[in-house]
Amino acid sequence: xxxxxxxxxxxxxxxxxxxxxxxxxxxxxxxxxxxxxxxxxxxxxxxxxxxxxxxxxxxxxxxxxxxxxxxxxxxxxxxxxxxxxxxxxxxxxxxxxxxxxxxxxxxxxxxxxxxxxxxxxxxxxxxxxxxxxxxxxxxxxxxxxxxxxxxxxxxxxxxxxxxxxxxxxxxxxxxxxxxxxxxxxxxxxxxxxxxxxxxxxxxxxxxxxxxxxxxx
Amino acid sequence: xxxxxxxxxxxxxxxxxxxxxxxxxxxxxxxxxxxxxxxxxxxxxxxxxxxxxxxxxxxxxxxxxxxxxxxxxxxxxxxxxxxxxxxxxxxxxxxxxxxxxxxxxxxxxxxxxxxxxxxxxxxxxxxxxxxxxxxxxxxxxxxxxxxxxxxxxxxxxxxxxxxxxxxxxxxxxxxxxxxxxxxxxxxxxxxxxxxxxxxxxxxxxxxxxxxxxxxxxxxxxxxxxxxxxxxxxxxxxxxxxxxxxxxxxxxxxxxxxxxxxxxxxxxxxxxxxxxxxxxxxxx
Numbered sequence: 001x002x003x004x005x006x007x008x009x010x011x012x013x014x015x016x017x018x019x020x021x022x023x024x025x026x027x028x029x030x031x032x033x034x035x036x037x038x039x040x041x042x043x044x045x046x047x048x049x050x051x052x053x054x055x056x057x058x059x060x061x062x063x064x065x066x067x068x069x070x071x072x073x074x075x076x077x078x079x080x081x082x083x084x085x086x087x088x089x090x091x092x093x094x095x096x097x098x099x100x101x102x103x104x105x106x107x108x109x110x111x112x113x114x115x116x117x118x119x120x121x122x123x124x125x126x127x128x129x130x131x132x133x134x135x136x137x138x139x140x141x142x143x144x145x146x147x148x149x150x151x152x153x154x155x156x157x158x159x160x161x162x163x164x165x166x167x168x169x170x171x172x173x174x175x176x177x178x179x180x181x182x183x184x185x186x187x188x189x190x191x192x193x194x195x196x197x198x199x200x201x202x203x204x205x206x207x208x209x210x211x212x213x214x215x216x
Numbered sequence: 217x218x219x220x221x222x223x224x225x226x227x228x229x230x231x232x233x234x235x236x237x238x239x240x241x242x243x244x245x246x247x248x249x250x251x252x253x254x255x256x257x258x259x260x261x262x263x264x265x266x267x268x269x270x271x272x273x274x275x276x277x278x279x280x281x282x283x284x285x286x287x288x289x290x291x292x293x294x295x296x297x298x299x300x301x302x303x304x305x306x307x308x309x310x311x312x313x314x315x316x317x318x319x320x321x322x323x324x325x326x327x328x329x330x331x332x333x334x335x336x337x338x339x340x341x342x343x344x345x346x347x348x349x350x351x352x353x354x355x356x357x358x359x360x361x362x363x364x365x366x367x368x369x370x371x372x373x374x375x376x377x378x379x380x381x382x383x384x385x386x387x388x389x390x391x392x393x394x395x396x397x398x399x400x401x402x403x404x405x406x407x408x409x410x411x412x413x414x415x416x417x418x419x420x421x422x423x424x425x426x427x428x429x430x431x432x433x434x435x436x437x438x439x440x441x442x443x444x445x446x447x448x449x450x451x452x453x454x455x456x457x458x459x460x461x462x463x464x465x466x467x468x469x470x471x472x473x474x475x476x477x478x479x480x481x482x483x484x485x486x487x488x489x490x491x492x493x494x495x496x497x498x499x
Contacts, residue, residue: 017387076397079404087390087406167392167401177391180303180372183330 007187011178015191018174023199025092025160025170030153032096037103041111042133044104063101068162070094075166091163099152106148110141143214150207154200171195244454246315247290255294256287257314261302263395264419265481266320266446269299278481279318279448282337285477286464301393303372306330309451320446322374322413328497332452334461336445336496338478339489341432342375343417344409345395345402348428354409356433357382365408368392368401374444375411378435395420402427413444415482445491 043055062070071094075087085093114137122132161172169177175188250256258280260267267277275297284295298314305317309331322340323333344354352365360367361383368390369375380386390407392398395417398410403426412420414432421429434441450458468474475488 014387076400079400079406084404084406165393167390167397169391173391176303177371179307181326181376183306185307 002186004184004187007182007184008191010182011175011188011191014174014178015171015188015195018169018171018192019195021088021168022157022160022170025088025095025163025168026153026157028092029095029099029156029160032092033099033103033152033156034149036096036100038107040100040104041107044108045111059101059104062097067094067098067159068165070098071162071166087163087166087168090166091160091168095156095159095163099156102152103149106145106152107141109148110145111137113144114140146214147207147211150204150211153207154203157200157203158196243456243459244451245456246451246454247457247460250287250315250457251291254292255296256283256292256316257296257298258283258316258318259298259300259305259308259314261305261319261394262299263302263319263416265415265483267297267318269297277318277320278338278478278483279320279446281477281481282465282468282474283316283318283448285468285473286461289464290460302370305372306449309449315450317449320413321449322444323447323493323496324374324377324444325497326377327449328493330452331449332455332458333447333449333493333497334458334465335493336447336489336491337465337474338483338487339443339445339491340487341414341443342378342411342435343414343432344411344430345399345417345421345427346409346430347402347405348426350428350430352408355430357384357411357435360384360409363408366390366406367409367411368398368407369411370394370398373412375435378437378442379411381435381437399424399427413446415487419482443489443491445489445493445496447493 040055040059043051046052071091074085074090074094078084078090118136118140119132122136127136160170163170164173164176167173171192175192178188179185258267258275260269260275260277260280262268263277265278267275267279270276275295280295280297287293287295295318298308300308300313302319305319305321306327308314309317317331320338321327321333323336327333344360346352346354352359352363354360354363354365357379359365360379367379367384367388369379369392371391371393376386376389376391379389390401392401392410395410395412398412399420401407402410403424409430410417414429417429421427434443436442448461450461465474468477469488475483475485478487
């Protein structure tokens with residue numbers, strides 16, 4: 001097996017393009033999954049079963065089907081019903097939606113872990129419901145779940161290569177395209193492998209720092 | 217599934233350099249081994265009409281049908297398909313996942329550096345899949361550039377190079393896994409044109425109500441119209457097998473049997489060829 005530094009330097013410009021797309025998908029996907037997850041978690045706590053039921057069915061369905069199948073469905077089937085989005089938008093939506101069904105469970109655990117006394121105190125102070133949530137419960141709940149949410153960021157990072165199947169040229173897509181044109185596989189794939197390790201490691205350092213600030 | 221193929225390709229690429237350097241016999245002994253086994257593995261890309269599995273689960277297509285005839289004459293009775301993606305055919309061949317590429321692959325100089333080709337069994341022009349009525353009036357790669365059309369083609373397709381030669385920015389090309397995904401991209405309005413061989417385009421739009429294929433045209437290479445030829449590919453060490461294959465292919469061409477094999481797949485007399493692999497490799 002030969003290692004060719006020329007192939008590496010030839011691949012690098014495309015690598016940066018791919019890295020940008022990967023990070024873009026990761027950032028937007030995380031944002032979407034954190035927001036949607038919170039929405040699901042709150043909806044699941046409404047007293048009406050006419051809300052809880054549909055939300056429960058939809059999220060269970062999304063959580064129990066593979067992300068890859070969802071990607072194919074959103075990209076190849078939805079356009080037949082007249083809904084066409086760009087490949088990256090589809091990918092971000094799929095990852096965000098898929099992971100929101102996980103983060104919703106994380107939020108649920110965080111909310112349930114807030115001591116009952118906090119609820120009682122809010123009631124005793126006659127705080128309106130909205131204020132109880134925004135000022136008392138959620139700040140404590142979210143603080144507790146940051147480490148768990150961070151794990152999902154890393155899991156999402158490692159799932160971004162799946163976007164390759166819907167023609168998003170993220171890092172793996174770039175590497176594969178390069179390999180197939182130049183018939184050199186070792187170098188580009190090694191480069192992106194190293195990149196994944198570095199990004200996950202940096203992300204976990206960042207999250208640990210955040211954790212230390214938040215969890216006291 | 218795709219990730220798995222890629223992984224296989226990676227392992228394959230790692231293995232191939234070792235195998236190539238370890239091979240001692242001049243010209244290779246693959247033909248003898250295939251005769252002993254009685255079966256040859258064909259790499260196909262699931263591309264109608266070149267090599268694909270039909271509705272009933274049978275291997276067919278221009279290249280596999282031709283392979284069945286030629287290998288039978290060479291003393292190998294059975295063929296076994298190994299379906300993969302077009303872009304994985306050459307890596308898969310070089311990593312021993314199959315013995316021959318039977319996908320009607322175009323012969324071009326880049327590929328000739330990786331594999332050896334038999335003489336072409338057909339010649340072919342390009343065509344675009346466009347929306348019904350060709351609203352942007354795309355008839356050549358130059359039109360695509362001039363009209364700033366959004367353009368797609370397949371992974372590892374020769375058409376990437378033709379578009380780039382015409383002045384299209386390589387990073388703007390949408391790369392889809394195969395011609396069906398290409399048709400889908402046109403129908404969904406993601407791109408204005410998908411480039412493929414004239415025959416692929418003609419066949420794949422048959423089932424579509426929203427798309428059509430443009431009139432076949434010759435892509436320009438170094439300013440001159442270029443006619444492509446599709447052929448069987450072999451590992452670079454297996455020259456003996458390739459030469460034996462060429463001898464049988466020539467006989468079929470002379471007897472007119474070649475055309476009888478190709479005709480059911482939509483080939484016409486215009487697509488029969490005298491081109492040689494050598495001419496097309498020369499660049």
